[in-house]
Amino acid sequence: MKLKVVSFKACPFVQRVLIVLECKRIKYDVEYIDLAAPPDWFLAISPLKKVPLLIVGEDVIFESNVINEYIEERYDNKMHPDSLIKKAQNRSWIEFGSSVSMCTFRLTILQDKSKFIVELEELSNYFNQIEKVLVNEPFFNGSSLSLVDATYAPAFQRIDFIEQIYGSIYDKKRHRKVINWKNRLLDLEPLRKSTVPNIKELYYQLLWTRQGHISHFLDEETFGNRGPQSVY
Amino acid sequence: MKLKVVSFKACPFVQRVLIVLECKRIKYDVEYIDLAAPPDWFLAISPLKKVPLLIVGEDVIFESNVINEYIEERYDNKMHPDSLIKKAQNRSWIEFGSSVSMCTFRLTILQDKSKFIVELEELSNYFNQIEKVLVNEPFFNGSSLSLVDATYAPAFQRIDFIEQIYGSIYDKKRHRKVINWKNRLLDLEPLRKSTVPNIKELYYQLLWTRQGHISHFLDEETFGNRGPQSVY
Incomplete structure (x- = not known):
């Protein structure tokens, strides 16, 4: 049963899980969603409306650290200390x-x-x-x-x-x-x-969308007009 | 080696740990500190300046859920499901x-x-x-x-x-x-x-100190003058 990870492309918490899957050489699929407009199927199974989710057959596990503990317990190449x-x-x-x-x-x-x-x-x-x-x-x-x-x-x-x-x-x-x-x-x-290849550009785009103080260190001409502030 | 839990008297996160210790019938000591004026020894071993800490001989574990996982792994009377x-x-x-x-x-x-x-x-x-x-x-x-x-x-x-x-x-x-x-x-x-016997009174005292909206539902005469707002 192949594992499936539900992800938002620039999400650092998803990456925590993908790094562990990569380290343990486990096969997985990733399904990307848009957290600014999450699909109904996602809202139905993600109590905190957050990613990552790990889907194992009919079962769903949420929270990156919990998912990593599950992967650690279920698969070889242990990453936790023995003690x-x-x-x-x-x-x-x-x-x-x-x-x-x-x-x-x-x-x-x-x-x-x-x-x-x-x-x-x-x-x-x-x-x-x-x-x-x-x-x-x-x-x-x-x-x-x-x-x-x-x-x-x-x-x-x-x-x-x-x-x-x-x-x-x-x-x-x-x-x-x-x-x-x-x-x-x-x-x-x-x-x-653990990331899409254009993660840096995506991250800067996200900073622009979030419009925090840090976004003023980005080149305005590259990112276009500022819209309403949004987390995603 | 007897376990020691560092606590703040009204802390719900400490209680999570004490409930597990009680359920498993493990002996422990509790040391109470004042989080409004934490002692230096506490600041030196609590990276987030939070309780609970579990002290096991020379070792310190922090974060209530992490402590509970440790107690679960080390002691009998399992509380996690097998699956x-x-x-x-x-x-x-x-x-x-x-x-x-x-x-x-x-x-x-x-x-x-x-x-x-x-x-x-x-x-x-x-x-x-x-x-x-x-x-x-x-x-x-x-x-x-x-x-x-x-x-x-x-x-x-x-x-x-x-x-x-x-x-x-x-x-x-x-x-x-x-x-x-x-x-x-x-x-x-x-x-x-898992609590001190007067937990309810302590909690209301804490609400009074925090001076949130909810404190207006407490009887002003009982708690005296309002001081500066404080979390502890």
Whole structure:
């Protein structure tokens, strides 16, 4: 029974799942929907109106981290540590990754410059925390990829896109290990395969639609007139 | 090695963990802290400055759902279903429970009446979704308690406290199964043991401190003058 992932093309949470599927070399189909105009069949099976969904035969699983835990339990090539306590700590930092992702999301919708700056400081504080726990390399647990790596990579990719138009976001002195880690994650083949090829252009288009402060760092001529603000 | 839970007395997320510990009859200690003035040792080990923390010897685990998964994996009296797909779906609804909890939290801090009403409608929509999946009784999976039950019980308890001062929040026709479920959860001995005995008074005191719209349904004479708004 082939797995099916319901996706929105630029969604970082879907990517978390696709990275794990790629790492484990599991075959899957992706069905893209438009979250700005979601189809009825999607609304009927997605209680939070969010992607990803994983469809397994007649069954639906929602929430990216839950889907990843299911894939981890069902398939080989284990990505969680064996030790129960280390596994739990990995999961704690996966939850922390949700705060990083939400922060990264807010950076794209905040319209007020001062609020944008405060959010950048929050992100920097998160990096300070992560810096303290990054004792292994090249990845979170050392040489092999984990669900923690799959969780953070899509957020790092978006922060990278933001940096390309805004300028440096990491602190080269304080976030040395974080920078090394994210560079390794951004180079991963599973990360490349977890997105559509034009993800960067799609992401900038999304920033333009969201019309946050950050969108003023995009070239107005490329994106046309500003419409009403929308998340999708 | 006895488990230690770091708690804030009125915290619903800590309760999720204590309910599971009670259900599994595991011995534990609780250390209460004041989140309005958190001690340095706590800030050093809690990356999100939140409770609960589970301390296992030298190790720290954070995030209530992660802690519950650890307890589930390490100890007997299993609360997750055996089936991987049902287990994943339980976890999906645990994540959904976080949205319900956040909604319940926002009901306590929103100052604007119209925003409070909109939040109540959001909560009602969540109940509509839960009503659809409640096919078993008395609990989420049927006769035995699960991590899903442990996740929702503290939120239901708070909604109950709010109802006692505000009036009905559930829709008796649309939320029939939800109402039955929450009534069963509110009767549980592990729920009672998961809080301090004066939880209701503490909760109302917290509402007063948060000074949201809902605090106007409390008797002003009992709580004294209103200070600056604070979450804790």
